[in-house]
Amino acid sequence: MTRKPNIVFLFSDQQRADTQGYAGDPVAITPNMDRLAADGVVFRRGITNSPVCMTARASLMTGMQVHEHGVWAIARPEIRHSQSHVRNVRDAGYCTAVVGKTHLWMHGQGHARDHLQEMADWGYVDAMETTGPTESLRTDSIYTDHLAEKGLLDTHRQYLSTYLTSRDRGGQAWELPVCPLPAEDHLDRFIADTAANWIRNYERDDPFYLQVNFGCPHDPWEAPAESRRQYNPDEIPLSIGEASNGPVSPLASMLRRGPGMPTGMSESENRVMNSYYYGKVSLSDDCMGRVMQALQDRGMLDDIWIIVSSDHGEQLGDHGLIAKKAFYEGSVNVPYILRPPTPISGWQSRALTDHLDLVATIIDITGAMPLPVSQGKSLLPLLSAGEKDPNAHHHHHRDAVLCEQGFPPTAFSMVRTDRYKLSMDVISCEVVDLYDLQEDPRELHNLADDPAMAEVKTQLIDDLAGLTVEIEQSLQALDDDPMWQRSKTALQQTQ
Numbered sequence: 001m002t003r004k005p006n007i008v009f010l011f012s013d014q015q016r017a018d019t020q021g022y023a024g025d026p027v028a029i030t031p032n033m034d035r036l037a038a039d040g041v042v043f044r045r046g047i048t049n050s051p052v053c054m055t056a057r058a059s060l061m062t063g064m065q066v067h068e069h070g071v072w073a074i075a076r077p078e079i080r081h082s083q084s085h086v087r088n089v090r091d092a093g094y095c096t097a098v099v100g101k102t103h104l105w106m107h108g109q110g111h112a113r114d115h116l117q118e119m120a121d122w123g124y125v126d127a128m129e130t131t132g133p134t135e136s137l138r139t140d141s142i143y144t145d146h147l148a149e150k151g152l153l154d155t156h157r158q159y160l161s162t163y164l165t166s167r168d169r170g171g172q173a174w175e176l177p178v179c180p181l182p183a184e185d186h187l188d189r190f191i192a193d194t195a196a197n198w199i200r201n202y203e204r205d206d207p208f209y210l211q212v213n214f215g216c217p218h219d220p221w222e223a224p225a226e227s228r229r230q231y232n233p234d235e236i237p238l239s240i241g242e243a244s245n246g247p248v249s250p251l252a253s254m255l256r257r258g259p260g261m262p263t264g265m266s267e268s269e270n271r272v273m274n275s276y277y278y279g280k281v282s283l284s285d286d287c288m289g290r291v292m293q294a295l296q297d298r299g300m301l302d303d304i305w306i307i308v309s310s311d312h313g314e315q316l317g318d319h320g321l322i323a324k325k326a327f328y329e330g331s332v333n334v335p336y337i338l339r340p341p342t343p344i345s346g347w348q349s350r351a352l353t354d355h356l357d358l359v360a361t362i363i364d365i366t367g368a369m370p371l372p373v374s375q376g377k378s379l380l381p382l383l384s385a386g387e388k389d390p391n392a393h394h395h396h397h398r399d400a401v402l403c404e405q406g407f408p409p410t411a412f413s414m415v416r417t418d419r420y421k422l423s424m425d426v427i428s429c430e431v432v433d434l435y436d437l438q439e440d441p442r443e444l445h446n447l448a449d450d451p452a453m454a455e456v457k458t459q460l461i462d463d464l465a466g467l468t469v470e471i472e473q474s475l476q477a478l479d480d481d482p483m484w485q486r487s488k489t490a491l492q493q494t495q
Helices: 031-038 053-062 077-081 085-091 112-122 142-149 153-168 187-200 250-256 267-297 355-366 380-388 451-465 468-476 482-494
Strands: 006-013 041-047 095-101 126-130 208-217 304-310 336-339 347-354 400-407 410-417 420-425 430-436
Touching: 006 267, 006 355, 031 267, 031 304, 031 336, 053 077, 053 085, 053 355, 053 400, 077 112, 085 095, 085 112, 085 208, 085 355, 095 187, 112 126, 126 142, 126 187, 142 153, 142 187, 187 208, 187 267, 208 267, 250 430, 267 304, 304 355, 347 355, 347 400, 355 380, 410 451, 420 451, 430 451
Parallel strands: 006 208, 006 304, 041 347, 095 126, 095 208
Antiparallel strands: 041 336, 304 336, 400 410, 410 420, 420 430
């Protein structure tokens, strides 16, 4: 019997799709991702199912749309008892492991090891979990244990505390000091080295499915000095800052009132801020390279599936926003690379895809049982078609993709087709954005009120209208959820 292939899933946090060399970025230093792209397939229009961390990760784990799993904003650990692609992969004979941030439970106190049973319920045979950077201020893990052993935990937490206090008081991202830790003790270096050691020590006969979940390039953009020094701010592209026209989305208005927005930013400050983000992108790439080197050392690099993606993107100053939660491309378009065991002549596809498709692809690769409830479609047929016909790289996969997120007490949904993007408040059914991405790729002209777009708008609304009842039922189920109620109160206080 032919042995099933190993899989490594390199999963970053808050990484937009266009800040890599293979994507055509003029300054990005990402040799490892570029190498994977050169030997595989890049899906340039890969869309997250939600521009929010816990929500997107719930979709990735379950293979469900947001309104199906019900994690609209805050993690609901009980959904692990519904369905999990990791559990199905484990049951197909794989050793399933994760190193790094899962964010499948609400951080805030205790130690990640207190959640080992939850990780086992999701299907992980081996869970080496950390939190993200800011969550490590209050939640312990193997990473904070590492810092404590080296006498660095107080330094780390004082830095994070100062960062959060400054942000909440109006401090700006371009003022952020460099990481005070030695480079080898940065969170993402720790995650990469832990994963590399796991690979080097793996001796089981079973094939493995290893998720390596980095914390970067999520803010704070405190990359080590050696990563920051790779970039000259004067050469960094500016954010999208042109004036827009048409109605102002209430979602965008709400986000601009949040802490840390880049108000009053000059061009030079914009370039400095963006250079800090690029520093963490290169840190992420370097960490991926360390995992790849471990595979090379074991003779596995040319006999393994490597998948690269991120939970959501980063606005990076575009449209006056940083972080995520918007439906602009910076937030929803994320890296999607599939590099097969036998490297191919790399090509790039414009097919619309989402995380549910990645889940279906992993199920397909491993021969695991399909998930009972999932709209995901395996991407393997596209890879095969591209290999057979190298001149036909722009394949069709979906007519549209769906992206959703909750803002208590309402929620917003976005549908994106080959040409158009429409988002709406699903409770009021009010259309808040409509963009023609072919004519307006920078999303500067909101056509939501344009009479000439009435027919297009009607067609796109029809794509969402059938879901509104399901979405309302999903939200009503949260009426007694204390975390949802706390989120509602916190949001109301910012308005």
